[in-house]
Amino acid sequence: xxxxxxxxxxxxxxxxxxxxxxxxxxxxxxxxxxxxxxxxxxxxxxxxxxxxxxxxxxxxxxxxxxxxxxxxxxxxxxxxxxxxxxxxxxxxxxxxxxxxxxxxxxxxxxxxxxxxxxxxxxxxxxxxxxxxxxxxxxxxxxxxxxxxxxxxxxxxxxxxxxxxxxxxxxxxxxxxxxxxxxxxxxxxxxxxxxxxxxxxxxxxxxxxxxxxxxxxxxxxxxxxxxxxxxxxxxxxxxxxxxxxxxxxxxxxxxxxxxxxxxxxxxxxxxxxxxxxxxxxxxxxxxxxxxxxxxxxxxxxxxxxxxxxxxxxxxxxxxxxxxxxxxxxxxxxxxxxxxxxxxxxxxxxxxxxxxxxxxxxxxx
Ligand SMILES: Nc1ncnc2c1ncn2[C@@H]1O[C@H](COP(=O)(O)OP(=O)(O)OP(=O)(O)O)[C@@H](O)[C@H]1O
Ligand code: SF4
Ligand SMILES: [Mg+2]
Numbered sequence: 001x002x003x004x005x006x007x008x009x010x011x012x013x014x015x016x017x018x019x020x021x022x023x024x025x026x027x028x029x030x031x032x033x034x035x036x037x038x039x040x041x042x043x044x045x046x047x048x049x050x051x052x053x054x055x056x057x058x059x060x061x062x063x064x065x066x067x068x069x070x071x072x073x074x075x076x077x078x079x080x081x082x083x084x085x086x087x088x089x090x091x092x093x094x095x096x097x098x099x100x101x102x103x104x105x106x107x108x109x110x111x112x113x114x115x116x117x118x119x120x121x122x123x124x125x126x127x128x129x130x131x132x133x134x135x136x137x138x139x140x141x142x143x144x145x146x147x148x149x150x151x152x153x154x155x156x157x158x159x160x161x162x163x164x165x166x167x168x169x170x171x172x173x174x175x176x177x178x179x180x181x182x183x184x185x186x187x188x189x190x191x192x193x194x195x196x197x198x199x200x201x202x203x204x205x206x207x208x209x210x211x212x213x214x215x216x217x218x219x220x221x222x223x224x225x226x227x228x229x230x231x232x233x234x235x236x237x238x239x240x241x242x243x244x245x246x247x248x249x250x251x252x253x254x255x256x257x258x259x260x261x262x263x264x265x266x267x268x269x270x271x272x273x274x275x276x277x278x279x280x281x282x283x284x285x286x287x288x289x290x291x292x293x294x295x296x297x298x299x300x301x302x303x304x305x306x307x308x309x310x311x312x313x314x315x316x317x318x319x320x321x322x323x324x325x326x327x328x329x330x331x332x333x334x335x336x337x338x339x340x341x342x343x344x345x346x347x348x349x350x351x352x353x354x355x356x357x358x359x360x361x362x363x
Contacts, residue, residue, distance in 0.1 A: 038076040041213060041245050042098070047071045047107035049093050053320055065319045067093040069269040071107075072346075073262075077212070080239070080246040082260030082277060084253050084292065086316055089266040091249045092136075095215040098247065099133050100124050111213070129159050132211045134202050136218035141202055142190040148176070148201055149186040155209040175204040179234060196227035200234065207238065215247045220255060232259050254296050257281055262352075265289045268327040269319055271346070275353040285355045287332050288312075326358070334359050 048071075050064035068090045075081045083091045097104050100116055109116040111131055119127060132155075135141050142151055149172045155161075162168045173183035179200040190198055199219055206214055216235065220228040236259055239246060250256040256263055257277045264274045265288060273286040284290045291310040314331050317323055326344050329335040338358055346356045355361075 038078055040074050041077040041112055042075040042247075043108075043110040044074075044094075044098070045072045045108045047094065047097055047109065048105040049090075049097050049102055050105040063320050066269045066322060067319060068097060069322075071264075071266075071269075071271050073264055073271070073274060075245055075247070076261075077245050078239070078243050079261040080248050080259055082256035082263040083247060083249045083266060084251065084256050084263060085266030087251070088268075088316060088319065090269040090319075091266055092217050093269075094266075095133060095217045095247060095249060098215060099128070099131065125158075129155070129209050130211055131213045131215075132206045132209055133215040133217060134199075134206045134219050137222060142198055144190055147187050147189060148172070148193075148204075151190070151201060152176070152186075152205050152208050154205060159209065161208075161210075171208055175208045178207060178238065179204045194227075195223050196231060199223060199227075199231055203231075203234065203238075207242075211244065213245045213247075215249070217249045218251070219248075221251055228255060235259060252296070253281075253292055265292065268316060268322055270327055270356065271354075272328065272357070273353075273355050274346075275351070279351060279353055283353070285349065285353070285360045286328075286357050287334055287359070288328050326356075 047068055048066075049068040050066050052061040053063040053065060054060060055062045071090075071094060073081060083094060085091055093102070096102055098109060098111070098116070100119065104117055107117075111127065114127065116124075116127070149169075152172045152175050153162075153168055156168070156171055162171055169186075172186045176183045176186060181197060181200050181204070185192075190201065193201065202219070219235075220231045223231065232255060235246065235248075238244065246259070248256055248259050253263070257280070260277045262275060263277045263280045264271045265280070265286065266272070267288050273280065273284070273289045280289065281293065284293050287310075291312050294308060294310040295312075310333070312331050317327075317330055323329050323340070325341045326332070326335070326339045329339040332339065342358070344356045344358045344361060346354050347361050348354055349360060
């Protein structure tokens with residue numbers, strides 16, 4: 001039985017010279033680009049993912065869950081797009097569409113020059129070496145019967161990335177060190193680790209594939225606040241060192257803002273606002289973003305008490321039957337007749353700031 005409190009110190013370690021060398025090697029492999037000239041690595045245009053709702057013995061389709069409805073965004077290499085929104089707003093569905101875990105209903109997705117929706121399952125297997133996903137639950141996502149070593153080697157084995165047991169051991173050791181865990185514990189099982197350590201193992205498994213892009217779906221949401229900060233720092237460190245690109249999905253705007261270059265605010269399958277993370281936080285324009293930001297705690301207790309909190313009344317409507325007009329109109333304090341009839345278009349208000357709201361559009 002392991003004492004998880006004290007064991008954390010013996011499990012988590014710094015980075016050795018060998019891993020530093022590995023990092024240098026990977027950096028060498030990354031195309032060198034100035035920040036100002038970073039190239040687009042993922043482009044998603046008008047993505048739609050509707051899940052059929054079926055009824056009866058013959059599973060007749062009686063409607064659709066519009067989980068993602070006309071979503072567009074771009075991500076540059078080495079940068080992070082944060083996606084925030086309440087539960088059920090379609091965040092994970094976007095991640096799963098990009099991974100091609102679903103057959104999308106509509107839209108286009110270009111990843112590193114490849115049209116994702118037209119790749120065959122076999123072609124997608126090689127895309128998945130570069131484009132991978134780390135999911136929400138470190139408890140459910142690690143097979144309890146496999147050792148940490150077996151878990152980390154899942155991808156490298158499929159993609160034949162090593163040719164001897166020694167090379168396999170090196171991969172496991174390097175990956176554990178990279179995520180700050182002691183390589184000595186490679187033969188342990190997932191239940192012997194704390195939640196934060198398991199999340200590090202999930203990250204090591206993803207990194208073992210040498211990906212260029214990781215979809216991080218709520219990877220810190222199940223963890224204590226202090227552990228969340230450690231994992232976010234780890235992701236930022238690894239991103240900087242290896243030049244990775246992320247989609248970082250989360251509930252907590254303050255966590256997402258910290259790691260993201262730009263943030264998309266989702267509501268009922270649609271992006272309501274999309275801009276650079278500081279711009280979003282300093283100048284939120286959509287009434288939904290304003291409500292989310294007003295609800296987030298701020299560290300200064302006096303300022304926290306003094307500011308206005310915008311309460312969101314009511315439930316999120318069903319994505320099977322979204323409101324006519326603006327999706328947010330049933331909960332928006334500014335909603336008027338036009339909002340209930342006409343869907344607002346996404347407009348660019350300047351400074352790379354996109355908002356879908358009639359009130360902001362002002363016409
Ligand atoms: N495979 C599926 N079949 C049918 N409906 C689905 C499926 N996956 C998701 N949905 C529905 O699509 C909507 C969006 O779900 P999604 O999981 O993307 O939300 P989310 O924003 O990730 O929520 P959470 O924050 O709870 O993880 C929800 O209404 C959900 O019930
Ligand atoms: S379009 Fe209307 S209902 Fe929608 S967010 Fe703007 S003001 Fe609110
Ligand atoms: Mg989700």
